[in-house]
Amino acid sequence: QEEAQAIDQELFTEYKFSVDQLMELAGLSCATAIAKAYPPSSFTTSQPTVLVVCGPGNNGGDGLVCARHLKMFGYEPTVYYPKRPNKPLFEGLTTQCQKMDIPFLPEFPAEAALIDELYGLVVDAIFGFSFKGAVREPFSSILSTLERITVPIASIDIPSGWDVEKGKADGLQPDMLISLTAPKKAAMHFAGRYHFLGGRFVPAALQEKYALNLPPYPETDCVLQLT
């Protein structure tokens, strides 16, 4: 977790990347990975509907960007975004989604069965690699519900609720994980079908400095399928 935070710090302070830039690239990778693993034609729902659950921090921001690109790729995303930071970045991302007719649910579907009926896929953009400590409401109930759905879950960077290094055996079991920048330790406990790497922006010098040993991305793709 500390290494991931250190890399981020360097990208912002030394390389002068803006959060906006990296979040845009990260969100695009997530949408691209999802489109590769779950093409619209593979959905059993009549439309390729996706529920994107966004948390209160940067992981939620990644989710908003992802939702927007999913819309451009022909999906029908719906967002649930209960705790919105008071910052221009997140307000902007929200506006972009709303202006693209992406609905924002006023409340979370009460039952797992309802989610299964309405959506073909759920994107977990609740907590990322900075997550520490106990899960507070409303996310605790949300995660309980998500643990009971049968449609696949695609988690952004870390399955929400998992310990960033040790995982969580009785927690969320996503079908897909999109690791951003580099897989975190928790990824070792990932048991789903699809593990993608996204966030193709780490300069070679940083990769070496932190001995990331990332496999090469194919050509100009912004995602790499690891499993």
Next chain:
Amino acid sequence: VPVSSRQAFPLPSLPRKQPTVLVVCGPAQNGAIGLVCARHLRIFDYEPTIFYPKRSPDPLYRDFTTQCEKMDIPFLSYLPTEVQLINDAYNAVVDAVLGAEAEAGEGREPCAAILATLKHIRIPIVSLDVPSGWDVEAGSSGGISPEVLVSLAAPKQCARRFLGRQHFVAGRFLPYDVQKKFELNPPEYPGTECVVALRTPR
């Protein structure tokens, strides 16, 4: 816009041993897009070099410059007027000098001198959005002749005069209602691609 400035430019097809590319950046937004493009080219394992004589004071664009510098992308201090030097050192030139916003930019230094040199090079030019120096609507006679044009968001009027080998549209971010409002009729992007090739007359 920066996200979409990657281009379809096959690495194995380059004639020189090192995949060197010269990215010439103008003073405004088109130049900034060139900086972002150079950074992504570096990530794709090309060896870009940048010529950016007149740097924008905009903090966002200054950060783009820092990102490139920190990624060991060299910045030339001058552009050789001897075209053979450029032909020999690079496989292609990315023209990010002037975009659709430029009006009288062509006449002003250092753009005029840069364009004069670029008119005579033999290696392919890839122009971002508008071939620099062309009138954005009427096109140009006697201006540079790029081999590849990457129209951003939608082709500009002058693209009709484009005679090069490949025309791409990039910048897959226009919401549907904006497309309708301006009657853009953009082509369909395949799958998750952020670039789509248009059919050229040739």
